[in-house]
């Protein structure tokens with residue numbers, strides 16, 4: 001998605017050049033007014049003062065960021081020390097997302113490779129099978145996973161029936177469950193771009209490597225992975241970014257100890273305990289993180305093109 | 308000796324991948340036909356929870372939510388597709404113009420901003436301009452984030468259509484509007500359908516943004532399901548899930564067929 | 575001279591389709607050996623069996639006496655120059671050339687030095703740090719060659735390596751390849767569908783068709799003494815006529831031509847009866863009384879030659895080539911000419 005569609009230098013022989021403006025007005029209006037403007041407004045809100053029943057008072061302050069990063073004691077009069085609560089939540093989100101990305105890659109790459117090396121007919125079937133979950137409602141998939149792994153759920157029951165465990169595994173409300181949920185949610189996002197890259201891969205390169213005395217696994221490391229790297233990076237971005245801001249998996253599968261950014265932000269806009277400026281500030285910090293990731297990605301891409 | 312395409316263990320990984328992706332869905336589908344009131348014990352095959360969805364105590368709520376979901380998805384996908392068609396023609400047939408790369412970034416922006424951030428920002432915006440949250444706000448938000456999903460397949464298709472067809476039509480005395488309606492639009496159709504289907508499913512799927520901008524008393528299917536699930540997973544939820552699953556499978560099949568037809572008319 | 579590669583009754587099937595029907599041939603050490611045949615005849619398949627990318631279904635391949643079945647490609651002392659080069663796109667030219675040495679565990683300094691020498695040999699030292707995408711087709715081709723030669727294989731396999739180049743470059747590369755082969759002393763197995771390429775470079779040529787070897791021999795052998803219709807027709811231009819053979823004795827056949835004239839000619843057939851005879855169009859002369867009589871239908875100007883498209887009095891199409899010299903008397907279209915067969919113009923084929 002990101003940068004996938006570079007506008008081709010096509011010509012002017014079709015007469016659309018004169019009406020580019022009118023054709024683009026709806027896009028500019030919709031995204032400009034209903035996304036760009038809101039995000040800018042959100043940035044402003046993060047510097048406002050909170051009002052108690054939700055909403056804001058138009059007094060500018062750094063209170064939200066102060067609350068996020070610093071602890072000034074219960075009554076706000078002690079010397080500030082670093083507040084770890086929210087940093088910890090962000091840190092947990094980052095490593096949960098990174099781990100989910102890694103696991104998706106470990107499962108997704110072999111799957112994508114396997115599919116791309118099937119004969120045309122079976123390949124279409126495999127591709128269809130991995131695409132279906134991508135189209136299934138994420139909420140439903142997450143609920144289904146919860147149903148499967150809950151304490152008295154089918155997974156535990158069958159493991160116990162097989163005699164592999166004696167007591168049900170307490171999976172729900174753990175980091176592991178959240179991890180499983182993220183992995184399960186975004187796995188198709190890894191498989192599809194990697195598949196697209198492997199499908200374009202020229203297998204003669206592997207043959208050339210084998211011909212030059214490289215073993216299978218050395219070929220994978222030295223030739224295949226570097227060549228399909230753009231697909232792998234795209235897959236990693238597509239898994240990492242939504243994992244970072246995920247709400248459903250941590251909310252439905254996790255507990256208090258597995259709080260992630262998404263839930264933290266969500267909570268600030270729920271009823272009277274909410275704190276809109278703080279929520280806006282947390283959202284700003286999340287967006288900054290994502291922008292950093294995307295910038296690094298764009299850099300890596302342009303560097304790759306320059307080579 | 309095995310060829311260079313073969314790696315030991317990759318088949319196992321692919322099978323594991325499918326098992327992981329499907330096990331929860333299959334289990335829930337199976338249990339949706341459970342005749343028992345308890346979700347833990349199997350009480351024989353039955354359609355009762357499907358009947359319950361349509362006639363049970365929660366039926367009015369789910370029906371209203373389904374109606375909202377479907378009408379919003381149709382309206383949002385149609386509008387977003389129309390916007391995306393215009394945008395793709397400008398971006399791909401408009402030559403070079405000032406602000407092109409900014410527009411390109413703008414179109415893709417909804418894909419870059421994390422959903423939860425979009426949700427927060429949209430809520431703040433609507434509340435700041437004093438717009439009451441409800442059907443209309445959901446629809447506006449959905450149109451906005453559906454635009455790039457509609458745009459991607461449409462632009463990809465358009466990029467593959469050579470300009471010579473339209474030029475030939477213009478050469479044969481067609482006006483720009485006629486060349487568009489009679490030549491370009493039919494050729495773009497597979498991309499437009501793909502874009503529409505994708506936007507439709509994305510709108511139908513959305514939970515996070517909808518949950519923020521829906522306002523009190525307004526529900527779509529995902530928010531209604533989420534509300535129920537918070538009280539525990541009941542069998543009727545599994546029946547609804549299974550029906551939505553069936554709709555998704557139908558959509559993948561449709562988009563697959565659209566692509567197949569599209570490939571036949573590729574230039 | 576020792577045998578580098580011995581291919582014994584190799585059969586290769588893909589499912590129900592058979593790509594090689596019992597191919598046997600033996601290639602000497604230091605030989606420039608060419609597999610020549612039309613597209614789809616199984617050349618690549620045979621090469622891939624030697625390199626180890628495909629298993630043979632039946633038969634065996636011996637490399638310096640050792641059966642190499644079951645040996646993975648990375649364990650065979652054979653290197654390939656791929657048709658589309660298959661240069662590693664993410665590695666520099668030097669890294670590409672050094673790759674085989676790296677895999678063999680040669681130290682960085684040694685392999686860099688050797689790869690550098692290989693690049694010198696193919697005149698690409700100035701491009702060592704470029705990526706393959708930054709080279710022209712001819713340069714990429716030479717990198718592929720240097721890469722395959724760097725590990726000093728015992729046998730080098732080349733699959734239509736010149737087919738992607740333009741004519742001038744192709745002609746220059748023919749000479750360069752032949753020189754390289756003589757310098758290095760490595761056995762080359764060269765695949766091509768271009769007969770001119772095969773004729774100019776090879777020590778010996780195997781002509782293949784439909785998964786079978788039709789004839790093996792030097793360039794002169796297969797041009798002057800083709801064994802069957804396929805070889806006669808595929809190599810150069812020829813006229814194939816159906817004839818009746820009266821008698822065969824001591825490798826010489828007595829043949830009655832269309833029109834009734836009787837000649838003797840060398841033969842690949844062993845039994846009398848209906849056979850085909852190949853008559854090379856440049857070995858004919860127009861004379862007062864000849865072996866064949868034809869009506870000229872069209873004269874085509876080819877620069878060095880003139881081609882006469884004619885028809886025999888018995889109805890068969892017949893081509894004649896005359897050198898474009900000032901002395902040539904060119905018959906006008908519509909005129910009837912008598913044709914004299916020169917020594918070695920005709921050869922009786924086995925089928």
Ligand SMILES: Nc1ncnc2c1ncn2[C@@H]1O[C@H](COP(=O)(O)OP(=O)(O)O)[C@@H](O)[C@H]1O
Pocket residue numbers: 588591592593611612613614615616617618619620
């Ligand atoms: N992997 C394969 N599967 C099925 N048939 C193949 C395969 N590779 C080659 N063939 C068939 O084997 C025959 C010989 O092919 P090839 O060796 O590539 O011919 P050449 O290199 O002489 O053009 C062809 O008919 C081709 O269709």
Ligand SMILES: [Mg+2]
Pocket residue numbers: 614617618619
């Ligand atoms: Mg070939």
